[in-house]
Amino acid sequence: MHKSYGFRYTDKDSENRHLLKLLSIGHSSVADENYQWNGLKRGGQGVIVQWSIQGAGKLRMGKEHYTVPKGHAFMVSIPSDHEYAFDATLCDQWEFIWIRFGGFKEEWLRQDLLQMVGPVFELSPDSLPIQLLWRLYSDTAANQLNDRFDLSLRIYEWMLSLQRCLLEGNAPTRSEIPSPYKRVVTYIQDHIAEDLTLDRLAEAAQLDKYYLCKMFPHYFRITPMDYVRNRRIEKAAELLRNHELSITNVASLCGYTSLSYFGKVFHKMTGLSPLAFRLSEVSESEDYLRFLE
CATH class of the missing domain: 1.10.10.60 (Homeodomain-like)
Known part of the structure; x- marks a missing residue:
């Protein structure tokens, strides 16, 4: 069953600038072209990473346009000039898993990766970032998350695994x-x-x-x-x-x-x-x- 989960933090938690915060996580399938998100119109903040399980979606970053096929992910920040959507000309259905997070220094991840690999990048299903993402989603669905500090640590672990996977995978040998x-x-x-x-x-x-x-x-x-x-x-x-x-x-x-x-x-x-x-x-x-x- 495909579900999504949103999180809210207390004022006390929001004041803690050293915590990474899980804002939402989910697993969805869409087949309706009404599925469309504009980074300048939606509310809130944070970074979104969305990985295609089946099918494909489309992404616009400024004036650049991308396809996000199976086995690929995109990364965007809110607010920013981007838009991602389902496109029936690409496939009948787009299935994906996503995470939206914010907090302490999340921008360094996005900035580093955008410079090295761009907003759309490939991740294999058995890569560590995808394994950790599914594990975090499963624990969220089973209500098995611990306190906000443990959750922040898990997001940080996932961020580092993503950065390492992409940078080492794209770094040329001598x-x-x-x-x-x-x-x-x-x-x-x-x-x-x-x-x-x-x-x-x-x-x-x-x-x-x-x-x-x-x-x-x-x-x-x-x-x-x-x-x-x-x-x-x-x-x-x-x-x-x-x-x-x-x-x-x-x-x-x-x-x-x-x-x-x-x-x-x-x-x-x-x-x-x-x-x-x-x-x-x-x-x-x-x-x-x-x-x-």
């Missing part, structure tokens, strides 16, 4: 990264102490700098200049092991002409000043710093 982007990475490693401007990186890649900025995160998940910063701070952490090098020399060898700016960036990335990092007790055989991207 052999799949096109040679222009490999050249940029090699150039950064070989010229870390130099003035690495975006123009120089684009020249090394033999690409337009705007195109480089657009495509680089697809292969490395961060911007070219953030990649430069991370490699510089990693190199600085390595050089700080050598107490014979002054911190001014370390900064210079990592491409920083301003000692104060180097200190600010290093502290922002590690939580320690260069001097405090140097004096901290860390094993000589340990890699001091690696940024996960």
